[in-house]
Amino acid sequence: MATPRWALPLALVALLIVAFAMTNPDKGQFAATYADRFNAQLAAQAGLTGTVGQILGGVTQNAIEAALSAQAKRQNYLVASVYTVPMSGPDLRVLGVLGHFYTLQKPSSQ
Secondary structure, three states: OOOOOOHHHHHHHHHHHHHHHHOOOOHHHHHHHHHHHHHHHHHHHHOOOHHHHHHHHHHHHHHHHHHHHHHOEEEEOOOOEEEEEOOOOOOEEEEEEOOEEEEEEOOOOO
């Protein structure tokens, strides 16, 4: 019995969906990644580099992660997630897909 021509493409699509779903980042990964980014921005704005910047980052990391976990709203689409963090003005919106994060909308600088 011959395999239908649509079987291989269907199997590949199913495999891709499973791969995307398995690498869809969760809220904890989002909070940790963006806490790192915020810490780097804070250190750069304060002119702190090297050891002092690392100490500041270590002290604030848990607080920023907790705040992001509490405030962020996750819309889970199985293969990707959109995270929204309420801000004054436009919210921060981030796409999480394949274990990475991409900023969709940045809050405005005032």
